[in-house]
Amino acid sequence: MPGRWRVLALVLAAVLLAGMVWTRLAYWQVVRHVDLAADAQAQYRELVELPALRGEVFDRNMKQLVVNTTVYSAFVSPDQVPDDQRARVALALSSVLGADAGKVNQTLASGKKFAYIARRFSKDKADKLRGMLLPGVGLEEEQQRAYLPGIAGSSLAANLLGFVNYDGQGQYGVESYYQKQLAGTAGYISSYRDLANREIVLGTHTHQDPVNGANLVLSLDSNVQYAAEQALADGVKKANAESGSVLIMDPSTGGIVAWADYPSYNANDFIHTDPSLFLDKISSSVYEPGSVMKVVTLSGAINAGAITPDMVINDPGYVYVGGYRIYDWDRRNHGNITFTYVLEHSLNVGAMKAMQAEGHANFYNYLQAFGLTRSSGIDVGAEDIVPPPSSAQMADSQFATTSFGQGVDVNMVQMLAAINVVANGGRYAPPHVVDRIGNSLNPVLLQPQRQVISLATANQMTAMMEQVVQHGSGWMSRVHGFELDEAGKTGTSQIPVAGKYTLDVWSSYVGFLPAKHPRFTMIVVMRKPHYPGSNEDWTLNDGYIVAAPVWQKIAQQIVVDWRITPDPR
């Protein structure tokens, strides 16, 4: 081969080799640039999330109901624990955290890279561990919600507030409904790390501040809430009831003052709680309200001009409607009576006659106006309603039974808001739990309240309900000093199972006080009470026996706490 060709071949070979190198370089530096740059950044840069502080929750007197606390989790890196230190580490962890020393030893011998030893313990324990300088043991900080103690074993207003799970998500109640506002928006910090993985604070970094969650101010009064929980627990135990609930409302605003369920749970220990207890029975379960509904029926009929409180009707103790014979609770002939007497003695026939005098269409319109056919819109998670069928789909017998509160399903919030119309001069006050979100008022408070019945009708119904307390079934609810200034109504309704009514009942009592200028409206519902002696006489499970005394006890407490005085006469 001539020398010229040899040179050319060498040049070509060199160009080829160089081309290969350049191609490879181009591949790494151009094609893979983005991936490699990201990998490199991942090694020396660190993106740390700056969690937003969850908003806190206060009651109407600015007493804190929920506090954010820091808790700690201990973890080990077994491969970083020297063999001769294992026993010491295991002993220390078990003595401080109460972990099983044998299991800790097993974990340490496993050669794993990471394992939790204990989760979410207090700062005291974390400080002890820190002081021991254990090799391969680390602590992780986490935020946790802490709720106030309530009655034995439960936290205050647990069913109303709900809780926040370990992922920071509000579950049930206010925590769930206001998750977005409470949670805020997390920020981040992007910084450099040195070889020992320590942060170089003064290095170049980008920083986005978190936006903390908004605080909530509830209409709740924590003292009244506690009194309600106590009285309810006593009442449920005394009546051998399956469960019970109390709901108290500010008549003029619709703000919830107390929201108590029994049995309840400890929101600080939700992880070890039977999940069935999380379900709030006030808004998430429906019941047949029974005779409490007569307040709605008679109010509508009076407002429509179909009846007056003094109008006399004949009540033979039963009435035929749509092929059914429907009785009064006592199955007795009451003769000629007024509608005031109907309410005092809770007579079904009178309620049905009022509904018939008013007409089906009017009656249904009033059900709608009192808010019993749609969700109350209460601001807690998961409100449950069972709206009645349309007016055209309802049979005569269903209209009849609905007039005295059977065959119709409502939740307690709907029912209390409906009765509160009478207490609030005929206006519907939208029920709500939160008064202020951050610095702004709950928009519900700024809406005008709609007039459901006239002020005159509301006053007439109030007078009738006063008679219930003074002469009728509400006598067990009389609060000392307010005997002539208190309005109420009992309710007892049989619980249907598989389409048939059983002897188990929902017993309730609703009322407001002082009657003329109400400061609160309260409803108490007991589920499946079995009052001592009720096997012989099931009327011992009635609302006036099991629910009214609970109402009285709580009302007495509110009168003292809020310094309520009777209206001058």
Next chain:
Amino acid sequence: MPHAPATLVRRRRTRGFVQVAGAATAERLRLNRFGHAYMGLGAVLIAVLFYLALAAQVTQSSYQITQLQEQQRQLLAEQDQLRYQEVTLQAPATVEQQASQGGMQRVPPSKMVDYPAVAIDLQAPIGAPPTDQTPLWQRALAAIVNRLGVTRDALAATK
């Protein structure tokens, strides 16, 4: 118009202070080329040392800041803890517990606002309803039918 002759302005180039001083020093020290190189190297070395000292200080400050941040976190955690204790101490349940431990009891109000005398006796039991005027045969028949359980009147128990 006759063109005016351009005046030649010759500016004297002034030498800068550094040049003058440098030249004077070089003249006095009589540095050769190696001397210049050593001088340059020394200057660079001083600059590097200065930079390293500064970097070390920055790093040290950085670690101090990290330590202080950790301390701040601890203090905030302690503050949270104390706040929870404070709030818990004010909780109605705790107050009641403390009160009962101290021998205090909640006493129902013994005296209420005086009221004018009223015509009704609030302690009297509720009066009996009017007599049942349903014909006897109808009541007897209803009782038999009810006992047999063939009526559809389960709703009647509502009160």
